[in-house]
Amino acid sequence: MSQNIIPYGKQNITETDIQAVVETLQSDYLTQGPKIKEFEEDFADYVGSKYAVAVANGTAALHLNCLALGVKPGDKVITTPITFAASANCVRYCGGEVIFADIDSETYLLDINKARELLEASPKGTYKGIIPVDFAGRSVDLEAFRTLADEYSLWIIEDSCHSPGGHFIDSTGKKQNCGNGNFADLAIFSFHPVKHIAAGEGGMITTSDKSLYEKLLKLRTHGISKDESSYENSIDFAGGHNTYPAWYMEMQELGYNYRLTDFQAALGLSQLKRADDGLARRREIAEKYFEAFKGKSFIKGQSGVVEGHAYHLYVIEVEDRLGLYNYLRANKIFAQIHYIPTHLMPYYRQFGWKEGDMPKAETYYKHCISLPMFPTLSDEDQDIVLNKIIEYYK
Ligand SMILES: *Cc1c(COP(=O)(O)O)cnc(C)c1O
Numbered sequence: 001m002s003q004n005i006i007p008y009g010k011q012n013i014t015e016t017d018i019q020a021v022v023e024t025l026q027s028d029y030l031t032q033g034p035k036i037k038e039f040e041e042d043f044a045d046y047v048g049s050k051y052a053v054a055v056a057n058g059t060a061a062l063h064l065n066c067l068a069l070g071v072k073p074g075d076k077v078i079t080t081p082i083t084f085a086a087s088a089n090c091v092r093y094c095g096g097e098v099i100f101a102d103i104d105s106e107t108y109l110l111d112i113n114k115a116r117e118l119l120e121a122s123p124k125g126t127y128k129g130i131i132p133v134d135f136a137g138r139s140v141d142l143e144a145f146r147t148l149a150d151e152y153s154l155w156i157i158e159d160s161c162h163s164p165g166g167h168f169i170d171s172t173g174k175k176q177n178c179g180n181g182n183f184a185d186l187a188i189f190s191f192h193p194v195k196h197i198a199a200g201e202g203g204m205i206t207t208s209d210k211s212l213y214e215k216l217l218k219l220r221t222h223g224i225s226k227d228e229s230s231y232e233n234s235i236d237f238a239g240g241h242n243t244y245p246a247w248y249m250e251m252q253e254l255g256y257n258y259r260l261t262d263f264q265a266a267l268g269l270s271q272l273k274r275a276d277d278g279l280a281r282r283r284e285i286a287e288k289y290f291e292a293f294k295g296k297s298f299i300k301g302q303s304g305v306v307e308g309h310a311y312h313l314y315v316i317e318v319e320d321r322l323g324l325y326n327y328l329r330a331n332k333i334f335a336q337i338h339y340i341p342t343h344l345m346p347y348y349r350q351f352g353w354k355e356g357d358m359p360k361a362e363t364y365y366k367h368c369i370s371l372p373m374f375p376t377l378s379d380e381d382q383d384i385v386l387n388k389i390i391e392y393y394k
Pocket of ligand 1: 057058059060083084086087133159161162189190191192201202203
């Protein structure tokens with residue numbers, strides 16, 4: 001029993017990562033320097049989007065998206081209850097109303113048919129947008145969501161926090177990377193240590209829409225513009241002759257300070273270079289779980305082996321979840337539960353959400369457990385996890 005704690009997720013910081021951060025600390029820029037731009041460009045390349053905007057964290061990314069899309073008090077937005085609360089909270093930051101739609105029991109993703117039912121039940125224009133989540137790393141079929149969104153003039157924010165490197169196959173047989181901007185207006189990623197790419201804190205917005213991109217750049221830094229062609233005040237007022245003086249800038253709308261630092265970007269950039277290796281290892285781990293659980297009577301469901309899945313989490317559904325969770329914990333295996341349905345959080349209950357509203361999400365929550373899943377999980381440790389689970393149900 002000398003085994004170390006096996007967590008459900010864990011960052012991997014290498015000597016190269018540390019060097020990258022040290023070099024940035026010794027450079028002229030601690031924030032908004034060259035590493036930010038480099039990280040943005042490499043990340044956009046990685047997912048296949050035209051633009052990327054680095055921000056302070058994934059939640060800030062969601063908030064800026066809602067601001068850029070113009071979410072106003074009373075605007076109704078659809079999302080899934082099986083996600084981190086931030087996917088819904090961003091709508092509330094702008095005073096919008098969160099309308100939950102149930103999940104599909106097999107994919108654990110927002111059920112497009114449930115979203116369609118909501119849309120059909122109200123006059124067009126009632127809903128403004130939809131926030132599907134690539135939960136656990138499994139990509140939503142964004143092509144289908146785009147078709148639905150166009151029918152009802154909705155915008156789409158893809159919450160891709162779990163799925164950097166993930167993809168789905170579209171109707172023409174083409175790979176569509178999560179966050180590539182081909183279907184969603186905007187997508188977001190997080191660089192929290194449990195996510196694929198760790199930067200301490202950090203987030204990224206990807207898009208292929210130039211005007212949204214420009215809005216986001218401005219909103220990220222107080223709503224300030226340094227682009228002369230956008231200036232609203234006159235050169236005279238600014239204090240120049242014929243041209244605006246070099247010091248001049250304008251705060252044109254109410255933005256925030258949601259910037260990422262250059263040393264975090266250096267860490268993210270260094271981690272991004274290894275992202276494909278990490279993803280391949282995650283898929284290997286998933287395969288092994290899948291094979292070990294196939295046909296086992298205690299398994300009610302599992303994430304399984306799915307094309308394009310990025311395996312942020314490996315989720316299984318079991319009988320006696322509490323018993324298993326406690327047994328694993330007693331054996332130093334810290335599995336986790338993703339997620340307590342957001343609509344049943346006390347904050348959301350005040351808007352009238354209650355048990356029974358999302359039957360599939362609620363049933364899923366009774367049985368789900370996320371097993372250790374991170375690239376540096378050793379074969380030996382995964383064997384310990386597997387053996388303990390099988391032992392528990394004997
Ligand atoms: C982590 C996460 C977020 C929030 O990201 P932070 O960087 O922690 O703010 C949002 N949505 C999902 C699905 C996440 O997993």
